[in-house]
Amino acid sequence: MITEATEKHREKACALLMADAEKILRLIEVQIENLTMPQCPLYEEVLDTQMYGLSREIDFAVRLGLVEESKGKEILDNLEKQLNILHEAAQHSL
Amino acid sequence: MITEATEKHREKACALLMADAEKILRLIEVQIENLTMPQCPLYEEVLDTQMYGLSREIDFAVRLGLVEESKGKEILDNLEKQLNILHEAAQHSL
Numbered sequence: 117m118i119t120e121a122t123e124k125h126r127e128k129a130c131a132l133l134m135a136d137a138e139k140i141l142r143l144i145e146v147q148i149e150n151l152t153m154p155q156c157p158l159y160e161e162v163l164d165t166q167m168y169g170l171s172r173e174i175d176f177a178v179r180l181g182l183v184e185e186s187k188g189k190e191i192l193d194n195l196e197k198q199l200n201i202l203h204e205a206a207q208h209s210l
Numbered sequence: 211m212i213t214e215a216t217e218k219h220r221e222k223a224c225a226l227l228m229a230d231a232e233k234i235l236r237l238i239e240v241q242i243e244n245l246t247m248p249q250c251p252l253y254e255e256v257l258d259t260q261m262y263g264l265s266r267e268i269d270f271a272v273r274l275g276l277v278e279e280s281k282g283k284e285i286l287d288n289l290e291k292q293l294n295i296l297h298e299a300a301q302h303s304l
Contacts, residue, residue: 119213119214119215120213121213121215121216122215122216122219125216125219125274125275125276128274128275129274132270132273132274165262168259168262168263169262169263169266170266172263172264172266172267173266173267173270176226176267176270176271177270179226180219180222180223180226180276181219181222182219182274
């Protein structure tokens with residue numbers, strides 16, 4: 117039984133997760149612009165920590181039944197794809 | 211307006227967070243029993259990562275409106291208190 121309240125929570129959970137993924141992307145974008153060195157270990161650590169945090173949020177939302185597992189995976193996959201595009205663009209501009 | 215479905219999500223969110231806190235406590239307990247060295251950097255890293263993951267889950271639940279900020283803080287504070295008790299017991303048994 118999906119009530120209106122549940123539907124709202126689902127939508128909010130999804131919106132929050134996508135906003136958090138977007139935040140990571142912006143953070144990495146700023147780091148690349150300012151450091152222009154994606155090989156920096158500190159950069160990798162920041163990215164790893166952020167990705168881990170997001171994956172924990174997604175896992176939590178899935179366990180709560182607010183987000184489908186496939187949707188959660190899609191959010192992470194999309195973010196990784198966009199990060200790869202950023203990395204490649206940064207490497208070509210070196 | 212709090213519907214029954216929202217109430218269920220609130221309860222489930224809280225139960226999941228407390229179970230995750232409990233899991234960290236058990237993990238650290240096992241580590242202390244087997245390593246008997248809380249000064250080990252790897253141990254600290256595991257604990258930091260786990261605490262960070264839990265705090266991200268709690269923050270997410272608070273932003274979703276499923277858990278009160280004070281309740282989230284209480285879960286983290288309780289866990290830290292219990293970890294301190296474990297640490298002290300481990301140090302005295304050395």
